Amino acid sequence: QVLLQESGPGLVKPSETLSLTCAVSGGSITSGYWGWIRQSPGKGLEWIGYFSYTATTNYNPSLKSRVVISVDTSNNHFSLKLSSVTAADTAVYYCARGLYGSGSYLYFDPWGQGTLVTVSS
Amino acid sequence: EIVLTQSPGTLSLSPGERATLSCRASQSVSSSYLAWYQQKPGQAPRLLIYGASSRATGIPDRFSGSGSGTDFTLNISRLEPEDFAVYYCQQYGKSPITFGQGTRLEIK
Numbered sequence: 378q379v380l381l382q383e384s385g386p387g388l389v390k391p392s393e394t395l396s397l398t399c400a401v402s403g404g405s406i407t408s409g410y411w412g413w414i415r416q417s418p419g420k421g422l423e424w425i426g427y428f429s430y431t432a433t434t435n436y437n438p439s440l441k442s443r444v445v446i447s448v449d450t451s452n453n454h455f456s457l458k459l460s461s462v463t464a465a466d467t468a469v470y471y472c473a474r475g476l477y478g479s480g481s482y483l484y485f486d487p488w489g490q491g492t493l494v495t496v497s498s
Numbered sequence: 499e500i501v502l503t504q505s506p507g508t509l510s511l512s513p514g515e516r517a518t519l520s521c522r523a524s525q526s527v528s529s530s531y532l533a534w535y536q537q538k539p540g541q542a543p544r545l546l547i548y549g550a551s552s553r554a555t556g557i558p559d560r561f562s563g564s565g566s567g568t569d570f571t572l573n574i575s576r577l578e579p580e581d582f583a584v585y586y587c588q589q590y591g592k593s594p595i596t597f598g599q600g601t602r603l604e605i606k
Binding site: 421422423424435437438439471473476477478479480481482483484485486487488489490491 | 554
């Protein structure tokens with residue numbers, strides 16, 4: 378059974394970089410796809426990006442200039458960095474495993490419990 | 499990007515009734531790459547349906563999905579108390595991956 382757990386600061390100042398980590402248990406991040414999604418009252422659920430250790434990284438074009446997803450295989454976790462944050466980046470951030478059909482992009486299962494990040498000075 | 503519009507915004511029903519939730523896409527969703535999720539307060543979304551009509555592991559058979567092209571439906575045949583939640587659709591046929599705004603299913 379794959380389990381995911383997000384961690385990181387709950388408060389980030391405007392213009393700084395948001396950094397979160399997702400720890401994976403019950404599965405290896407060197408296999409399959411893994412992604413980040415966020416949820417805010419204003420914008421609902423928004424896909425941020427995903428990666429495959431053996432293939433590609435894909436980011437939402439609306440965030441691409443500010444996002445980096447990286448992987449730490451020694452600890453079986455992956456990370457999200459979102460730079461130059463504003464109040465609009467305040468959201469619950471989820472990590473999730475990505476699944477796909479033939480030739481498709483990803484749907485997500487399971488999800489971590491989520492972590493609230495507030496952008497405020 | 500593909501915009502998903504869910505209706506109704508809120509659906510008020512009683513346990514035992516049938517629920518029908520709609521998800522309409524702004525353009526055709528290729529190969530029915532549409533998923534449905536359930537979210538309860540304070541919890542992460544849970545996958546219910548993928549490929550428009552395939553139930554995820556452990557999902558009761560009272561949940562069913564249908565549709566193709568731009569019109570998709572999630573049906574819950576006999577509502578149980580634990581089914582009252584918010585439901586989201588998601589398309590994964592075209593980048594960027596997008597979600598609907600959700601339908602809140604509340605107890606009447």
